Structure formats: structure tokens, C-alpha cells
Amino acid sequence: xxxxxxxxxxxxxxxxNKKSLKCEQHLGHxxxxxxxxxxxxxxxxxxxxxxxxQTENNSVPSRFSxxxxxxxxxxxxxxxxxxxxxxxxxxxxxxxxxxxxxQFFGPGTRxxxx
Amino acid sequence: GQNIDQPxxxxxxxxxxxxxxxxxxxxxxxxxxxxxxxxxxxxTFLSYNVxxxxxxxxxxSSFLSRSKGYSYLLLKELQMKDSASYLCAVSDSNYQLxxxxxxxxxxxx
Numbered sequence: 666x667x668x669x670x671x672x673x674x675x676x677x678x679x680x681x682n683k684k685s686l687k688c689e690q691h692l693g694h695x696x697x698x699x700x701x702x703x704x705x706x707x708x709x710x711x712x713x714x715x716x717x718x719q720t721e722n723n724s725v726p727s728r729f730s731x732x733x734x735x736x737x738x739x740x741x742x743x744x745x746x747x748x749x750x751x752x753x754x755x756x757x758x759x760x761x762x763x764x765x766x767x768q769f770f771g772p773g774t775r776x777x778x779x
Numbered sequence: 780g781q782n783i784d785q786p787x788x789x790x791x792x793x794x795x796x797x798x799x800x801x802x803x804x805x806x807x808x809x810x811x812x813x814x815x816x817x818x819x820x821x822x823t824f825l826s827y828n829v830x831x832x833x834x835x836x837x838x839x840s841s842f843l844s845r846s847k848g849y850s851y852l853l854l855k856e857l858q859m860k861d862s863a864s865y866l867c868a869v870s871d872s873n874y875q876l877x878x879x880x881x882x883x884x885x886x887x888x
Contacts, residue, residue, distance in 0.1 A: 669821075706880055707783065707877075707878040708822075708868075708876075708878040710875060710876065713875075721875065755821065755822075762874050763874060765827060765829065767812065767824040767827060768824070768876070769824070770823070771821055772820065772821050773821060
């Protein structure tokens with residue numbers, strides 16, 4: 666495996682379910698990100714981890730809970746979601762948080778909340 | 780507030796040239812990125828500008844004017860595979876990327 670991988674690629678869940686999204690990067694990067702992408706809207710940064718420490722939480726509802734056990738893995742735990750949470754969830758990584766570091770994205774998880 | 784503006788959709792002809800504009804208002808500036816995103820796929824990096832001027836990379840070029848808060852992405856010799864969304868993003872004073880909504884580029888034969 667190379668680059669940034671995400672599982673599952675598609676997820677359908679009810680509002681009372683609990684599920685987790687997984688991201689893994691094989692690039693030796695130190696920073697990892699969760700984004701939400703909704704149709705015709707800008708990418709919304711949700712969480713940032715740098716060297717396994719959470720550095721940003723952009724006012725994300727508590728029904729989304731991130732976990733970063735090491736610099737290669739990132740999880741997004743989901744519980745009691747709402748239909749408006751349906752979107753593409755993208756994971757990304759970069760060498761560091763400095764501006765010149767391009768972010769490498771995974772293919773995303775298409776989430777549908779019923 | 781912080782804002783990135785780019786056209787929602789553009790159409791161009793195969794073999795032609797197209798320019799996608801991006802204007803921004805952010806708290807601080809640490810560089811501007813362009814990404815390409817094909818439908819159903821991950822965004823992929825195209826270019827990074829931090830100084831004024833034109834950066835050329837094959838068929839793609841990116842221009843930046845910091846005083847005007849303006850950038851453009853220039854695509855030459857358009858190919859059908861260039862049909863995609865093009866995302867403009869600015870790194871602000873906290874090194875957080877502020878994203879535009881993307882420009883969907885449709886290439887016609």
C-alpha cells in the first residue's frame with residue numbers, strides 16, 4: 666500500500682448507529698487531517714493532528730470523535746449522527762504543518778446517514 | 780471573515796486554453812495552493828505559490844498577486860482528462876488551509 670488509504674469507501678448508517686472511519690498513511694508524514702466535503706461547498710477542516718497531538722478542532726459537534734494512536738493512523742468515531750452529516754469525509758496527511766507542505770488526500774469515505 | 784471565491788463552473792474546448800480565477804480574503808497569507816479533483820476521487824496537488832509571479836509546470840501554470848489577493852490557474856492544450864474540479868486554497872496566519880468551493884471544468888470535444 667502506498668499513499669493515504671481510507672476504509673470503508675462507502676458507509677450507510679442509521680442515526681442511532683456507532684461506526685468508525687479509518688485512515689492510514691504510508692508516507693512517513695507527521696500531520697494528519699480530517700475534512701468534510703459536501704456538494705458545492707468548500708472543504709471543511711474538522712480536526713488536525715501533528716505528531717499525534719490534536720492541534721485544531723474547528724467547532725465540530727461532539728458526535729464526531731477523532732483518535733490518533735500514532736502518526737500513521739487516524740480514526741473518526743461516529744455516533745448519533747444526523748442526516749445533514751451525510752458527506753464525503755476525506756483524510757489527508759502532510760510532512761508538517763508548515764505552509765509549504767502539500768497535503769496528500771485519501772480517496773474518502775462516502776457517508777450516508779438515514 | 781475569511782473567503783475564497785472562484786467560479787462555480789467553466790466550459791472549454793479540447794486543445795484550447797482556459798484560465799480559472801481565484802480571489803481571496805484571509806487573515807494572513809502563507810501561500811496559495813491549487814488542487815485537482817476528478818469526480819469521485821481524492822484531490823491531488825497541482826501547484827503552490829507564495830511569491831508574486833507565474834509558476835509554470837508543463838501544461839499548467841499558476842499566477843499569484845498578493846497585493847490584489849488574486850491567483851489564477853492556466854491550463855493549456857486542454858485534454859478531455861482535464862475535466863475535473865479545481866480547488867483553490869490559501870494557507871492563513873495559522874497555517875490552516877482555507878478552501879474555495881471549487882471550479883468544475885467541463886471540456887468539450
